[in-house]
Amino acid sequence: MESDPTRMCELLVGLPEVNVLSIDDVVGDPLRVHIEGRSKRPGCAGCGVFAQVKDRPVVELVDLPCFGRATRLIWHKHRWRCPESSCSTTSWIGKEHRIGAPRMAMSDRAGRWVTEQVGRYARSVNEIAVELGCDWHTVNDTVIAYGTALVDDPQRFGTVEALGLDEVLFARIGTWHRQDFSTQIVDVGVGQLLDVVPGRSSVEPMVWLAKQGKPWRDQVRFATLDLSGPYRKVFTVMVPDAVQVADPFHVVKLANTKLDECRRRVQNETMGHRGHKADPLYRCRRLLTKAEERLDEKGREKLIGLLKAGDPKGDVATVWKAKEAVRELYAHRDPDLALQWVTELARDLQDNDYPIEARSLGRTLKRWKHQIAAWHAAQVSNGPTEAVNNLIKRVKRAAFGFTSFRNYRIRSLLYAGKPNWDLLKSIKPAVIPENRQTPLISEEPANESATVEPTATGAGNVVVVGDPRRLDDADVVEHEAAPRRTVSSPIMMMIRRTLTVCSTRQWKAQSAPKAGHPHDCQADSLKRNVSLPLLYR
Numbered sequence: 001m002e003s004d005p006t007r008m009c010e011l012l013v014g015l016p017e018v019n020v021l022s023i024d025d026v027v028g029d030p031l032r033v034h035i036e037g038r039s040k041r042p043g044c045a046g047c048g049v050f051a052q053v054k055d056r057p058v059v060e061l062v063d064l065p066c067f068g069r070a071t072r073l074i075w076h077k078h079r080w081r082c083p084e085s086s087c088s089t090t091s092w093i094g095k096e097h098r099i100g101a102p103r104m105a106m107s108d109r110a111g112r113w114v115t116e117q118v119g120r121y122a123r124s125v126n127e128i129a130v131e132l133g134c135d136w137h138t139v140n141d142t143v144i145a146y147g148t149a150l151v152d153d154p155q156r157f158g159t160v161e162a163l164g165l166d167e168v169l170f171a172r173i174g175t176w177h178r179q180d181f182s183t184q185i186v187d188v189g190v191g192q193l194l195d196v197v198p199g200r201s202s203v204e205p206m207v208w209l210a211k212q213g214k215p216w217r218d219q220v221r222f223a224t225l226d227l228s229g230p231y232r233k234v235f236t237v238m239v240p241d242a243v244q245v246a247d248p249f250h251v252v253k254l255a256n257t258k259l260d261e262c263r264r265r266v267q268n269e270t271m272g273h274r275g276h277k278a279d280p281l282y283r284c285r286r287l288l289t290k291a292e293e294r295l296d297e298k299g300r301e302k303l304i305g306l307l308k309a310g311d312p313k314g315d316v317a318t319v320w321k322a323k324e325a326v327r328e329l330y331a332h333r334d335p336d337l338a339l340q341w342v343t344e345l346a347r348d349l350q351d352n353d354y355p356i357e358a359r360s361l362g363r364t365l366k367r368w369k370h371q372i373a374a375w376h377a378a379q380v381s382n383g384p385t386e387a388v389n390n391l392i393k394r395v396k397r398a399a400f401g402f403t404s405f406r407n408y409r410i411r412s413l414l415y416a417g418k419p420n421w422d423l424l425k426s427i428k429p430a431v432i433p434e435n436r437q438t439p440l441i442s443e444e445p446a447n448e449s450a451t452v453e454p455t456a457t458g459a460g461n462v463v464v465v466g467d468p469r470r471l472d473d474a475d476v477v478e479h480e481a482a483p484r485r486t487v488s489s490p491i492m493m494m495i496r497r498t499l500t501v502c503s504t505r506q507w508k509a510q511s512a513p514k515a516g517h518p519h520d521c522q523a524d525s526l527k528r529n530v531s532l533p534l535l536y537r
Contacts (some may be wrong), residue, residue, distance in 0.1 A: 077094060123398065
């Protein structure tokens with residue numbers, strides 16, 4: 001049991017080696033605890049003479065709540081000066097990292113607590129800000145500072161044997177709600193998010209893989225993807241020795257998509273409208289996507305009867321059988337039989353007598369036959385990547401969406417990147433840049449043999465020079481280049497200019513008075529006042 005008043009204050013405040021000077025208790029305001037560091041008088045770094053106190057600057061830091069009440073630490077710092085007039089060292093401020101990091105508006109213990117709450121448990125930044133009684137940016141900047149140091153730990157992930165790529169919608173940007181995507185790089189073997197890069201093209205993942213080094217890339221044995229051409233290019237160029245594996249879920253999903261397209265096409269051709277409740281093809285839409293072995297006798301008879309009534313040419317039935325043939329591909333695990341199966345199935349589906357949807361499915365199976373058959377030998381899929389996408393979407397829901405890619409990346413890595421949370425007690429917060437908004441550049445470059453991409457620091461640009469099929473570590477260099485601009489702005493300006501011209505002509509044509517109808521001009525003016533603004537919505 002402690003009876004010393006100074007020690008009791010230290011235990012209540014929770015900061016060792018500090019002096020509690022006073023406490024301000026004002027009703028309706030946060031509790032303000034005035035403290036100072038209990039450090040010895042330092043010596044001058046230039047001459048070694050003991051320093052003298054020059055000033056006592058006061059800094060207010062957001063701290064953890066005290067007994068359910070918002071609290072502020074009023075830190076009385078020491079500004080020291082060298083008494084020697086001949087010394088080049090003038091003055092400096094003493095540092096107490098256990099109280100607060102430099103240029104942070106929150107105490108050190110509060111910063112580590114909010115980082116764990118937001119990053120590890122996916123709590124909302126606004127929720128934490130309300131609990132601490134501070135601004136949203138105060139909490140967010142602290143999470144980004146401590147979180148950046150945590151996710152940039154070089155020991156966060158090691159060698160990867162199975163690598164997966166997938167995209168997630170990052171945000172809808174601008175007046176026209178342009179969709180910007182992000183690519184997740186995932187260790188499929190352990191289900192860990194390695195990093196998040198902007199866009200869904202092949203450029204950013206290639207740059208990220210190039211930074212990992214050739215020895216790291218040579219350890220990748222399997223590469224999983226979801227029938228994406230840009231991602232296949234990434235694996236072909238950067239990890240040519242890895243076995244590419246097409247995700248079985250997306251292969252079967254493609255077959256179901258073609259089946260649904262065929263059903264809707266036949267529905268419009270036979271009935272002349274979209275599916276209604278009593279239409280045969282609309283009634284069997286659920287039965288068509290159901291696995292054939294899961295249909296009981298009643299369901300099978302109902303499906304066959306509805307197909308006979310609504311599919312006179314048998315197109316839907318043909319694509320349905322093709323879908324079941326694709327599903328049957330995964331009923332065994334023989335790689336040689338799988339390759340022969342998908343090759344013959346792709347050739348049969350491309351027959352001119354088959355529906356257009358079946359021929360399209362056959363062409364896709366032909367292009368991806370080696371990746372599809374590779375699953376039977378590798379037994380890896382993109383399922384862990386999809387699971388990581390669900391975790392990222394949970395972070396997005398908690399944040400009510402993102403507009404800053406930097407915040408989106410750090411918080412996704414904190415929640416799904418499996419950082420070592422034991423390091424949170426000892427890491428130093430990173431220095432965050434002044435600008436809070438990091439633009440997302442996701443456009444595909446025109447010249448793929450020399451692509452310019454922004455680096456993480458923003459100081460220079462990484463340039464991939466030469467033939468991308470022969471890329472190595474020496475081909476990635478630093479280059480100063482201007483950032484690329486989006487092409488959507490001039491196009492949208494042209495569309496708005498065209499709409500303005502058309503609406504002006506329409507207004508002039510309608511504003512002419514009509515003979516015999518003196519009130520028509522006034523009525524047309526009222527119509528114009530209502531209809532013209534709709535052109536710009």
